[in-house]
Amino acid sequence: MPREHHYRTTVTWAGNRGTGTSGYRDYDRDHVVTADGPPPIPGSSDPAFRGDPARWNPELLLVASLAQCHMLWYLHLAAVAGVVVTDYADTAAGTMSGGRFTEVVLRPRVTVTDPDMIERATAVHADAHRACFIANSVNFPVRHEPTVTAAV
Incomplete structure (x- = not known):
């Protein structure tokens, strides 16, 4: 169970x-x-x-929830895979049409400690996407377009 x-x-x-x-x-x-x-x-x-632009709205919170869920799974799975992440930021964007979300695109920018980790770090995004509870619960596509760089 x-x-x-x-x-x-x-x-x-x-x-x-x-x-x-x-x-x-x-x-x-x-x-x-x-x-x-x-x-x-x-x-x-x-x-x-007719809402207040200075306050959070449900649509923003949904997009933020998807970005948070992906990030938290990504950081966990990166650590398990031996990928050392030193920075992570996501500028996620959602699209609504006809009164429903049609898509959310996550655009995480990740920095890792070593250039040899970039390929593995990029691959971990697919695993994080599959593991994210929130992405698994919505009825629209959640795509991710990651950028991974190494710290200089």
Whole structure:
């Protein structure tokens, strides 16, 4: 039997301007996402849907979750493979069309300690992609376009 993991969050709406949802333009989309332990995340909807651009929206959080999951698996699998990573940054991008995500592209930039590790380090991205729980849970393609360089 597979081991189960449970995740609990609370989302609390903070956008009542005094008249509730009396009209589409009469309320803010502001909310707060909390869980036991980490700091709260200020949320809203995408600015295209009357949201606050200074707050996280669900679409950004989904793209960030995919990038985080890939990175964490990548770092683990790199360590197991003897690839020494000294830097990692990802500029992930998601595309929505017709009210659904159609694709997310991860663009991790990885630095390793030795040029002889570049080929192995590049190959580990495919393994990380297969292992990522979040990527395995979505119904759209998640591609990765890694760049791996050696520290000078």
